[in-house]
Amino acid sequence: MAWTGTLPGLTLLLPLLLPPWTPTRARAGKVVVLAPTEVHGSLGSTVTLPCHLQRLESKTSRVTQIRWKRLDPLGDPSIVAEFHWERGPRIPEPDRVKFNSTQLGADLLDASLTIRELSPGDEDNYTCEIHISTSEMGSARTWLRVFYAPQVSIALYDDIGPQGHREISLTCDARSNPEPKSYNWSTTTGPLPPSAVPQGSRLLIQPTEESINTTFICRVSNELGMGQAAMRVQLPGTPQEQSHSGLARQMGLPVVVVVGIVLVDVLGALV
Numbered sequence: 001m002a003w004t005g006t007l008p009g010l011t012l013l014l015p016l017l018l019p020p021w022t023p024t025r026a027r028a029g030k031v032v033v034l035a036p037t038e039v040h041g042s043l044g045s046t047v048t049l050p051c052h053l054q055r056l057e058s059k060t061s062r063v064t065q066i067r068w069k070r071l072d073p074l075g076d077p078s079i080v081a082e083f084h085w086e087r088g089p090r091i092p093e094p095d096r097v098k099f100n101s102t103q104l105g106a107d108l109l110d111a112s113l114t115i116r117e118l119s120p121g122d123e124d125n126y127t128c129e130i131h132i133s134t135s136e137m138g139s140a141r142t143w144l145r146v147f148y149a150p151q152v153s154i155a156l157y158d159d160i161g162p163q164g165h166r167e168i169s170l171t172c173d174a175r176s177n178p179e180p181k182s183y184n185w186s187t188t189t190g191p192l193p194p195s196a197v198p199q200g201s202r203l204l205i206q207p208t209e210e211s212i213n214t215t216f217i218c219r220v221s222n223e224l225g226m227g228q229a230a231m232r233v234q235l236p237g238t239p240q241e242q243s244h245s246g247l248a249r250q251m252g253l254p255v256v257v258v259v260g261i262v263l264v265d266v267l268g269a270l271v
Contacts, residue, residue: 048114099114148224
């Protein structure tokens, strides 16, 4: 099966997240490499990227080198790990990445790679290359997908709108895989005050006569769970009779922001 990571409490979601085992069969001359098209893992888990060489027909041929590659942020090939039949392994991140079965003197037919402590940046297309002594090479590609509940942060924006009114808003930034399904705004004391208007991932805070001293909470959910972040906002009140020009002068008044604790709940731990 393709899934090698674990997602506690996600039994009901496994049929959705587990693709069928559909190996890639890549042939270059007589070199046939087998690998799955996709491998799934969860944030912080360990996964294995399987890659196997179909046994060579010639008894005199042998595997000389195994190489795993991916594209770096600039789009250039980057070495994840390689193993040479005489020199052994060369792995840039040996604490996190290792070959499963390779060792000096072995037949090197199993080129599978294990990656620990998955992060969102590990999601990519990985290419397994197997070189043999006849100067032939076979390769296969696997897409590693990393799933995780929303990671949430809040940013504050203080600006003057199109009609000269002061506009203060909070934006709830969420990273997750799959994408967020819902955004919910509230406060530590319950529902939002009338001056706070939710607009999806954005919360518009309208100036009022009364000062604002409130901790706002943004909760973001996807199929895997929920993440949340909190931000405390302190804003002086605005007299109702104040003119637009007065409002512009009020832009010099500070908005005090205190960033709260960011929490992530994985499905199954929610109450």
